[in-house]
Amino acid sequence: MVVSGATATANGLSRKGNCAADAPEPIQPRLTSEEELEELVLAGMSAGQSDDELTAAEFSTQPGRTLFRVIDKYRGENGLTPPPHVTRHLLAADRSIPDPLREELTRWLDRIEVEVSVPFSIAERHWETNVRALLDGARRKRALRALEAAHREVEHGGDLAVLDRLSQFGSNGPRGFRLEGVPLGRFLKQRTTTQYLVQTEDGRGLLARGQVCLAAGASKSLKTSIIGCDLGLALATGTPFLGEFPTVRSRVALLSGESGGNAIRACFDRIIRARNLDVPDDFDGLVFEQSLPRVSEPGHLKELHRFCLAGRFDVIIADPCYWMLANERTESGAGNLFTMGSQLQRLRDAIPDGVTLILIHHFSKTASRNGRESGEPPQMEDMSQAGFAEFARQWALIGRRSKYDGESGTHHLWLNVGGSEGHSGLWGVDIREGRQSDLGGRRWAATVRTREEVEVAKEEQADDAKEIRQDRQMDRHKAAVVKFMTLRGAVTLTDLKDAHGVRYQTARRVLQAMSEAGEAVSTKIHRENGRSYDGFALSGSHYPAPVPGTGHPLGVPAPSERRAGNTPGGDMSSDTVPHGNQ
Template sequence: MTSELNPYQSQALEYLKAGFSIIPVGENKVPKRAWKKRTKQLPTDAEVIEDFRQPAGIGIVAGKVSGNLEVIDIDIEDMAEADAYRDSLLSNSVNACEKLGIDCSGLSGISVNRTPRNGLHLFYRCFEPVSGSQKLARHNGKRVDSTGEYDNTPGYHIETRGEGGYCLSPGSADFSHPLGASKYRHIAGPKLIDLKPSISPELRDVLLCEAKFLGIDGDGFDDAQSMQAAMSAKQDQQPAEAERTSVTLGPVRNTNVSNNILMTWAEILEPHGFTQAETVDGVTYWKRPGSKNKHSASTNYQGTDLFYPWSPNCHPALEANRGYNKLATYTALVFGDHSSEAFRLAAQQLRSDGKLANGQLDHIDISEALRCNEQPAIDFFEFESFSEFMSKEEETEYLCEEIIAKGQSCVIAGPQKSLKTGIGGLDLGYALATGGYFLDVFPCPRPVRVGIMTGESNRPKIQRVMRTKSQSPLTSPRCEPMLHITRKLPDFSQEQQLRHLENSISLHGLEVVIVDPVYLCLGSYADSTSNVSAMGNLLRSIDEITQPVGCTPIILHHTNRKHEPHKPLTLRDISGAGFAEWARQWILLCPRSDFDPATYQHSLWMVAGGSAGHAGKYAVDVCEKGEDGEWAWIAEVRSEGEEKAAYKERKEQRKEDAEKAKSEEFVRNLKMAIVSREDGSTINDIKRYFKENGFPLRSRINRERLDDFVEFGFVKKKRAKRGNNQNVDAYFPADEWAEPTEQPSEQESKSCQ
């Protein structure tokens, strides 16, 4: 399997095996898919294989999901300075730990990786969960590559990627970083795939404090208390111009700071390159500069009048998925961060521009001004409004017209020896894989990739049916059948087996997977088939690995023994709980009559239907041997109406044939009775002869019927003496009946009807 993977799939799977949550990243470090689920749950092998089927950057998600992973991002573009910062950070951390009595051996477990900008990523795993991403140190501008000068735009050059963040890793496709993601490389410490938890909470505190304050003034600190004291002292030293402003910090008087800002969101965002994409149900969506995504941020989500950036690329000072009011957003965009100094300068600028209500903004509490909310409530179940729901038109795609709709779980069920495997597994599977005709009648519009997992048919039987199908003028393939077959069955009760099946579906790009029979796949659930909840959970696991990749699952199953023989089945006849409820479409097969071993003829009822709206009841005849006695697969299908009309006709014909046979037998017996006496046979003589010989239809012997035979010339009637010399009617054979014949003529038969 490994030899069939591309380099990006192989590398991503290596990271996944090491316990990292992985996401595919496109151009400019923008994720190629929704990835919030990956912050809570590791992807499966199949998801990773599908995500990286095409080249992509390999994003590693930080936080608890990846084993309490945290990354310090040192965005210093001079390689020597970046390395010097790292060396100082680690040596200062060791010194602080020695003075505080903290074990610092975990620092050797940090993986150091070079970034395309010559900076560094320090990867490490902690023994306890980490916080969200943090800003540790500011710079006064970014260097412009064309001039080599700084643009005086403040931002952060030392920060962490923690819970809910991600960063690119070695092995990424080059286009995922503007300077080339192939420049990500490991340079020191353990490789990422060998990274183990090594950082205690105390050691992490020291490491982050040293990183933070090395970025401010280059001095190290012995402990966190010293760092906090230095930081407080630094904040007390406010610029002279800031001291002269009328804006002061104090208790909150105005609980909604945004109400004091006389600016629209467009006036705040558009000068910084944001463009308005659309407004839906009162929520306005924005696109950040340089983004190729449709949306990058939103305002007024749930009527909050807050700005929600969706990506850290919106601005270094604005954390993704947190809400900011107008003052906090303006301050970050114009002055670079959310320090008290930045807020004072922002207030001063707004007042100067006349953008404050009543010309002032008094008594701002920074905690209120910042208004950095947690991520807004997420609708996990993704409810849609009526208008949204109705505006999305989806048409049902049929993989086999009138029989199989794409993406809907299917059950094919029937009693034993009802050709479930032959019809529902092999005939249907081949038709789907070739774009041919199911049962030589139902067209499959296009060939799709089909996987057949069968535990009931041997290789010769499968090959025999496939060869016969391939030779049919209706089903001969227009291309090589896109069919994959295995005689191994999964155990749906085992998570690992489900993951293996998921991988196989993704590896072969299967659009349909047929499992035959499902009762061999129940594993530990085999004793719970009467429990609808247990079976529902088991069957849902099939949907969870097939629906996300657009694969249609088809399972073959048995019916119970309660249904009336030779009558069409209903969903109630499916054996076990949960299967009928799970099925969104179905094919039910049962005999219309007993199998004929002389002709190898199967006569079946087939009931097909589904929630997409298709429904039908058919008579299906399948003959497994041709006229030459060779194995064959000859199918004939009729509608229920056609079959009922044919059945009525056959019934009438059988009745007619039976009556004809009775008449022929009566004629033969009557002939023998009349010929038996040379002196003629009276009606009583004939009845006595029938009784003595056990002949049926004695009640038919009467004067009118015998006179009919006389009229047609088969019998002669004469007067004869009997017993007491009384004259009675006696019947003698005419010339034609002088000698008994084996088979009565048609006219003779009519005479007795």
């Protein structure tokens, strides 16, 4: 919920202005293995939480059973649960534990210490969820043992109906993959309300919480600056994205391994000045990391999962996506939907439930070039490599409306937003960064327009450009006419047409404009054939200044002087004195 007119003070941040937001509730993680479940249960015990039903038999792994016995023994003797550093001493003192197992237990304790460092409210939620899952698993094991005992009875003449229940179990527990289905009536009642981290002013969603978002764009179209820096900072501070779209304050991690720390730092500095923010040294609402995990490395994915939980992040922005997916399979199968789809799914599975993953990707070279030339809004099919368009649940596509304006340092862009929840929108975004030589250096000035406003501005710009071209063309024609009339005196439309190869309409338009401006006057021209013609002559005030040494403009006398026989080399025209100013 956005609270207008408040001052954001969460995470030590204060803002000079409005628009603060309530921090979302902590996100409950998704467990991906039985080991992780048991680690979290033991972490809950180390945080001072317990459950009388738990026994060592409920733990499936040897490290889990051993750690539980050590913790439970200490708890029975001392009346309290040992913290991880005490448990570490207990393990070192217990010589009955083999060294390989001791090393494994030490690694477990390292991870448990991370979980214990999480605030109590989150650890409590972990406990409530995970101990229940562990107990449910233990009950299933007890049921399995009972069914196995019943099976032995059946083999000796017991109730054959027990075999129907036995068919649902394997030798080691329930089947790993089962299809059960949900009745439609119950399925329809399982509706959930989508929460949005970014919205429009009228409440339409733009970025859905907990869903993968693919932010893609053409080369050098400010993808990292707009999504990584502007969006990341807006979410971390609860200020509007691009100065336009309200956000819900969230904890954000920006993982960027391509742009470099100096470029990211400079971009943040410019946006902070534009937002008029004071960011203290201890502000941790946004965390920057230059290392990126590799999907091909299982240890990297597990570390990414730990990083999300330990930092209690709501949003992870990863840039660039292709770097994380790079391996031998993707290098040879970047166009293979099955190869890329499985890699993207592995990356998604490493992110805890409820965390919004934003992947920054790029368009193909052909799409980037075509979009730059046409100025049309970007589309999902513009993305390079296979699988990305199919994988994304929501997207933010950035493309150029026109070429980069290097004189002013301005980017004219499209922002095309959409998602499977039905949210969508198209805006024109102008980012003026300026140049290093500008007073005060480069800056960050974002202007957002609707598509209708962009189209109107484009038409007005085209009209202005056309008018400028016409004015320049008129100036060229006028300059040529003035020069010609200075040499010839009064001229007709036919004279201009024959001398300059222009159409009658153009010649008439030029002379009419000159007449309206007082630069030319109408006159009658008498030619040697005895006929009179309508013509035009320069007004007296519009004759060029005399050329030094001749006393005449362009070295040629005015028509009145030529009629007096003063023209060097003979009379150049039979034109009469024009009416009006002459």
